[in-house]
Amino acid sequence: MLKLIPKRSLTQKPLLLYRGSLRANFSTSFVRLNESNPITPPSESHKPRKPLSRIPIGGSTTQSQKLNSSGNIEFASWKAAVLMAVTGGVLYYFFSSEKKRLQVQQDAESNRGYGRPLVGGPFTLIDSEGKEFTQENLKGKFSIVYFGFTHCPDICPDELDKLGSWLSQLKKEGYEIQPIFITCDPARDTPNVIKEYLSDFHPSIIGLTGTYEQVKDCCKQYRVYFSTPENVKPGQDYLVDHSIFFYLMDSDGEFIDALGRNYDNETGPLRIKEQIDAFIPKKEREKKKQSGWSLF
Template sequence: MLAKNCLGTRLVSPKLLRTSLRSFHPSVVKFQQQSQPNSKEPNIEPKRRPLSRVAIGGSKESTNKYYNKGSGLEFATWKAVVLLFVVGGIGTYFFQKEKTRLHVLREMEQNRKIGKPLIGGPFTLQDTKGEKFTNENLVDPRGKRFSILYFGFSHCPDVCPEELDKLGDMLDILRKNNIEIQPVFITCDPARDTPEVLSKYLEDFDPSIIGLTGTYDQVKNVCKKYRVYFSTPPDVKPGQDYLVDHSIFFYVLDPEGNFVDVIGREAGAIESAEKITKNAAAFIPTKEIEARQKSWLGFLYK
């Protein structure tokens, strides 16, 4: 019930006030729980909103272009790295190849310097067609064709046929390697090895082999120039039987007719052909070497 005070104002009765507070109490408690933080839970910072990727004063399209440009730059960097490795690998390959070539070239130069006073020189013989053949025929003006000389004789029982068979195998390999080669067979037995005899004898081995013969003095001269030993007697009567002993070597000459290498009997056909192939790949004409020695890379050719 409502009561009035001395001023005439209506007052709420205590009973009614307790009833109203009882009904309002749960809402007040719930509001207090929500407004007051729980002391047992850890302090969690409020989640920050990510910064906008749109530049101030710019549009979204221009910003996307900027990021796309950055991705392209990163891709270009990777391409540059790959290109660097490829170019470096190719450069290393050609450097090693040129290094090997220069090594073979130095060996050829050393043999050439030794060979000038010791091995090779002017000579005159005739081939199986009766035409003159001199040391000038060993020179190739194009600077490509190598020559290989072998000294033997057609009545040789075993060594010469074996070496000529090996020469035939060498020529087959060199042709496959695109190496131009001029094979020459010089007899140490001019009394029996006439042009006709040599022509028929060499048919059994390789048709490209050039057979050379001459007088005894001519053969002796060329054997002396190439330091070939042979024991053919100087005065042989027709039908006389005799033995011939000689050196067993292949002499390799470069396109300028200079001695550059020697191949012994112990070397096989594959090994010998590979040796000539390396010499052919490393060959540089003398004039070109002299020009390179005067260039800024001259130290490589000294």
């Protein structure tokens, strides 16, 4: 006997089969997609970097950590500023010293004069031991020359005391100077009188005297004012005037500077050291002039 199936049952079954087929196909496609494109977790090297990271271009995280631990931009800038300040100070000191040295050389060159020296020249005198002393004895060392006389009441003793202080200070700093005292009063200042007089000031001072004409000629060479009368009787009282300068002579026996009473125990040695440090020997100066090269 045939049994009739309801119409709704016939329509529902194919629908159920169709849905099952769709699900099967979708699952199979999803599995295949996952197999062809596997999803891997992000590794340590591919982690995204922070937008404001201090890692330098081409660097690594380790380099950035070292930079942060040893210093930063502010610290590097501070060191650069200190380095620039020190470098600038050294350069300023060097150029200032060099400018001062060139100025001293120029002053000395102008004091020497051109052709015939403005101050200094040939002379012949005798020292306190009776030995001849000429301008040749000035060569080979720096000398400082002072003109005075033993009967001077105040100026000469003050200036010779100052000279003794200069000599002691210069010797401590390694500067050897030949000090010379030339009398403007040859009638009374014999070699023995000068020797005894200078012993009260400094043992290295060389005392010079001579005849009236010899002393007068020497004063003329050094442009020293000389007013001592020529014909003086023994025991006669008279006045002596003279210039009050220390004449600094270089190792070539040429005049380079005159130090007046305005130089004290500090500025006097300083000026002498400047002249000695800036000195250029005569042969070297002439060689530079012949080659057409000059510092001035």
